[in-house]
Amino acid sequence: MPSDAALQTTHTPRWRSLSAEQRDGLLCLSLEARPLITLRVHTYGTPVVQVEYVCSQRPYQAQWAACYWLLSQHATCQTLTWQLHEVPTQALASGLLVSGEQSGQYLCERALFWQLPQPWLGDAQTAVYPQQMRITAGKRHPLRAPKPRGEVYRRFDARLGSWVSLRTLDIEHDLERFNRWQNEPRVEAFWQEGGSLAQHREYLAKLEADPHTLTLIGCFDDQPFAYFEAYWAKEDRIAPFYQADDYDRGIHMLVGEQQHRGPHKVASWLCALVHYLFLDDPRTQRVVAEPRADNARMIGYMQDQCFHCDKEFDFPHKRAALMILGRERFFDRCALI
Incomplete structure (x- = not known):
């Protein structure tokens, strides 16, 4: 040069x-x-x-x-x-x-x-929430911090030349979009949550009232393209199937907009989602997921981002693959730029 x-x-x-x-x-x-x-x-x-x-x-x-x-x-x-x-x-x-x-x-x-919480988290809560144990439905877990509102993460992805951001879902603003995404045949085949606006309002309202689950909208350049659920594994249905730690987070993922599918986009948003969860609480040592065991494409995408398949197991509604990504592995092999 x-x-x-x-x-x-x-x-x-x-x-x-x-x-x-x-x-x-x-x-x-x-x-x-x-x-x-x-x-x-x-x-x-x-x-x-x-x-x-x-x-x-x-x-x-x-x-x-x-x-x-x-x-x-x-x-x-x-x-x-x-x-x-x-x-x-x-x-x-x-x-x-x-x-x-x-x-x-x-x-x-x-x-x-890449473990520095700012500026990625912006005005989102970055202080470590104090620990006090609770028992909910027979499960012992830490008291969870109040859920954030609005944008919780933003980063410029130099590979895509685009902003990738996460914000909390707003039922009034996002309900029709969520309903459209869930009724896409491709999405419904894996999520099995197709239904009416009324059914989806009830579904989202239940999650909004649940302190162990955070509903998120993923955006590229501020245009919504995906829906994510981030949950505390200790209180979740996944807990009996592995040795869940107090601050493990789990994820459910849905890409709703066709133009934002593909491995290069997954590499961007999946890194961003995991990055946010590890920054949100430094005590989180693992992010887990349980896609359907026959969803080979998503499992492959996750393995590309350093998740490993620990085992397969049976939920009442599906055969699932337990995917795990440890904090140390994520940051040691960090592909963020």
Whole structure:
């Protein structure tokens, strides 16, 4: 690339333009057209980052943006090595950077970076809800936090060039869409929940009143395309079929819009959904699912995203495959950019 060539402009995860320009061997990042940070990056093996300039009013944001940019541009890079003259106190406290073996050396680890809850969760609740145990219908489980409302997750998917977001379902706003999706023959064959508007209103109202299930709408560029149910496994019907931990989350998935089907779209929204659930509560160590055992396509998509099939088992209404993805595996093999 020529020394004065402009790099692409992309988006930080919540509504801002981050642009980069490379000149004279330097990488210059600007946020909303204001200079943010200038770096010299050596890419022999592990990228080594040296700071030439940083905005004094927002050094942490500058460091975060540089890590985001470099990890997004180098999808296989697991570690960025920073050389800094001053101790990056806020970055160390948050986990954005960790101390290296040498003085003045700090590391950004991809597996840690993607566990930072902000800015992906936006204004959604990010504090850890206190634990107190309850017994519901004979099942002992933690008291669950109140359900969020509105948008809970947003990220710019650099591979698709699109925003992927999750918001909570609003019955009045989403009922007709949900009804149309559930009555699609392709969807009805697996969900077996076809029915009238009245039946679906009752179905969704029951889930809205259930503290163990969160109903979500998935969007690409703010256009709804999918319905998801995220549930706490300990209180769910799946609990007797495996050793469920207190904070395991489970998922049910439905893609309603035909144009958003396909493996490249699944890779985007499934990563986003799992990412949200792991960020929503850092005590969540596993995300599980129980698709029909004969749904080979969905099982294959999930295996592509690092889920493994633990076993097959029988629900009263279907033969199911128990799919499991652990937190450590997800972040260690993180494909987010």
